Amino acid sequence: MSDQSFVRAMGAIFRRECSQWFRSPLAWSVLAIFAVLGGFYLTIDLSLYMGILTLELKFLASLFFIIIPLITMRSFAEERQLGTDKLLFTAPISTMSIVVGKYAAAAVLFLCMMLTTIPHLIIILSLGGRVDKITAFTYLNVILIGLVYLGIGLFISSLTNRQTIAALTTMVVLLILNVLNSTANVVGAFFAKVIGWLDVANLIDLSRQTALGDNIAAGIKWLNPQSRLELLSQGVFDLTMILYFVILIICLLYLTVQRLESRKWETGR
Amino acid sequence: MLEVDKLVKEFGQIRALDDVSLQVSRGEIVGLLGPNGAGKTTLMNIIAGYIFPSAGYVKIDGLDHVVDSKSACARLGYLPERPPLYDDMTIEDYLAFVVALKVPDRRSQKVELHRILDEFQLCNVRGRLLRNLSKGYQQRVGFAQALVGSPPLLILDEPTAGLDPRQIREFRNRLFKLKENHAILFSSHILTEVEAVSDRVVMLNRGRIISDSDTALxxxxxxxxxxxxxxxxxxxxxxxxxxxxxxxxxxxxxxxxxxxxxxxxxxxxxxxxxxxxxxxxxxxxxxxxxxxxxxxxxxxxxxxxxxxxxxxxxx
Known part of the structure; x- marks a missing residue:
């Protein structure tokens, strides 16, 4: 019975979100921007590399830090701003059903965005470009990253009443995640240098300082979900990787639920 | 139907509600009166389960929000001061959405939607966008959403705010009709309104109940x-x-x-x-x-x- 009511409520929220998405100019603008940028990259790709779709997909994934916040910013911040959250949170439904419904709708919009690259795939195929297992895995890679970013955006939207703050915070967090891998080595080397400066008595030898820097860099990379997908980009499929992402998304949704529930106990206006 | 006992709500250093206790029975209209900032909306938000109290409890038909929020929410309809309307939806879509949230049985949902549209005379305007409605109609749709599923307890926060005299009279008549099968708690800072409609008036000032009396007396x-x-x-x-x-x-x-x-x-x-x-x-x-x-x-x-x-x- 409770499962039924969960599905019913989730379905209602999902349908409402989807209908709102496709009635608003924002969703169409996001889709259009994504399609135009993808098309632009494809043109360059075709003229320079003879068509490798993975490069276009990686380019589009690097834009998620701008696009995903536009999708998630209004999820909870707008509801609170307009007072419509009073309808949802005083209805006989669970907070989880609200969160999952909203997440599913955002995921559908995101997948629609990804669908705009399918014609590119057909064009590249017809021109004899490279479409193989690695392309399929890159698709999976990009979709998994996008779904995790949606979870992050949804959680951040639940933290504030203002859409702009939600969008900007999500952008910053996703940007940090984007550059985490490329800056990890720099940060590790910086820490190794700092330790070298502090070690005036030369107690730690140079190899250990370097090893410490490498470990810090590895730790930073470990924090980044993207680094889990490196193998997938090389064409190696690992089920634990998928599981990792599924668990990460569930954790983010759970955190969002907890955040929304905790609002009821808040003592600040 | 509604039992509020020793309710306290603190917002940082401010005690918005202090030792508030009241009961509302089925067939009774209770008016909650108080100046701005008296704590009326906070009290209603707690009763509706939107926020939880710092101390004390609210029971609806014996059910506590903190313990069993879903069951407690199923027994109440809440019209906040600003009706919770999605302005990009039509009246029919909006009410169908509310029905989907509140009515568990899929087969009964259609019947309930028609009942609500009919009861609130919204059939002729069902296709209009909520953002294009007048304040009076928006309030009517807000009231309609609170009544979806015929909850036995109705919480109405400033329901007549912004209505013209004809709409206020219409609202009063509706309230009298609903009185028979519902327990109704409504807030207002319009004295004549509270006097005209309520069986009992609870006066709130600075988070405390300063008077709870029968209007007839x-x-x-x-x-x-x-x-x-x-x-x-x-x-x-x-x-x-x-x-x-x-x-x-x-x-x-x-x-x-x-x-x-x-x-x-x-x-x-x-x-x-x-x-x-x-x-x-x-x-x-x-x-x-x-x-x-x-x-x-x-x-x-x-x-x-x-x-x-x-x-x-x-x-």
């Missing part, structure tokens, strides 16, 4: 001005059924004023005014002026507000 004050004082007239006035007290004062212009305090059962002041008039005429007292002064409710309300202002000024 509340006194109204009338001033009758004559040329001279007459003991027999005073006695005759005291004998009028419903009169609680009669006070006499000589006015600056030399005329005499009788201030008559009376209880008006069912809010019908017609017969008591007639009786006062005949009591005067029997004693050959010419009535130069006869007017209502204020109600006891009004007096209590203004006392509370002026106390608050005085304390704020002293601070």
């Amino acid at each position: 509340m006194g109204f004050k009338y001033r009758v001005i004559t040329e001279r004082e007459d003991k027999l007239t005073r006695q005759a006035l005291r004998r009028v059924p419903g009169v609680i007290s009669v006070e006499g004062t000589i006015k600056e212009d030399g005329l005499f004023a009788y201030d008559v305090t009376a209880n008006i059962p069912d809010g019908d002041s017609h017969s008591i005014r007639k009786d006062i008039f005949f009591a005067m005429s029997k004693n050959n007292q010419a009535v130069l002026e006869f007017r209502p002064l204020y109600s006891e409710l009004e007096e209590r309300f203004f006392n509370a507000v002026s106390d608050q202002h005085r304390e704020e000024a002293n601070r």
Whole structure:
């Protein structure tokens, strides 16, 4: 019975979100921007590399830090701003059903965005470009990253009443995640240098300082979900990787639920 | 139906609600009255389960929000001060969405949607976008969403705010119709509104209940001005059924004023005014002026507000 009511409520929220998405100019603008940028990259790709779709997909994934916040910013911040959250949170439904419904709708919009690259795939195929297992895995890679970013955006939207703050915070967090891998080595080397400066008595030898820097860099990379997908980009499929992402998304949704529930106990206006 | 016991809500250093207790039974309309910032909306938000109290409890049909929020929410309909409307939806889509949230049985959902559209006379405008509706219609749709699923408890926060007199009358009639099968708690800072509709008035000031009384037992004050004082007239006035007290004062212009305090059962002041008039005429007292002064409710309300202002000024 409770499962039924969960599905019913989730379905209602999902349908409402989807209908709102496709009635608003924002969703169409996001889709259009994504399609135009993808098309632009494809043109360059075709003229320079003879068509490798993975490069276009990686380019589009690097834009998620701008696009995903536009999708998630209004999820909870707008509801609170307009007072419509009073309808949802005083209805006989669970907070989880609200969160999952909203997440599913955002995921559908995101997948629609990804669908705009399918014609590119057909064009590249017809021109004899490279479409193989690695392309399929890159698709999976990009979709998994996008779904995790949606979870992050949804959680951040639940933290504030203002859409702009939600969008900007999500952008910053996703940007940090984007550059985490490329800056990890720099940060590790910086820490190794700092330790070298502090070690005036030369107690730690140079190899250990370097090893410490490498470990810090590895730790930073470990924090980044993207680094889990490196193998997938090389064409190696690992089920634990998928599981990792599924668990990460569930954790983010759970955190969002907890955040929304905790609002009821808040003592600040 | 609704039981609120020793409710406390703190927002940082501010105690928005302090030891609030009240009950509302089925078939009863309770008006929640208080100046701005008295804690009315906070109390309603807690009763509706939107926020939780710092201490005390709210039980709806014996169910506590903190323990079993879903079951408690299923028994109430809430119309917040600002109706929770998605302005990009049509009336029908919006109400269908609310029905989907509140009515578990898929087969009953269609029937419920038609019932609500019909009951609130929204069938002809069902396709209109909520953002294009007038304030009155928006309030009507907001009220309709609160009634989806026929919850036994209705919480209405400032439901008449921004309505014109015709819409207010319409709202009152609807409330009287609903009274039979529902327990209704509504807030307002319009005294006449609360007096006209409620069976009981709970007055809230600075988070505390300062009065909880039956409107039928509340006194109204009338001033009758004559040329001279007459003991027999005073006695005759005291004998009028419903009169609680009669006070006499000589006015600056030399005329005499009788201030008559009376209880008006069912809010019908017609017969008591007639009786006062005949009591005067029997004693050959010419009535130069006869007017209502204020109600006891009004007096209590203004006392509370002026106390608050005085304390704020002293601070």
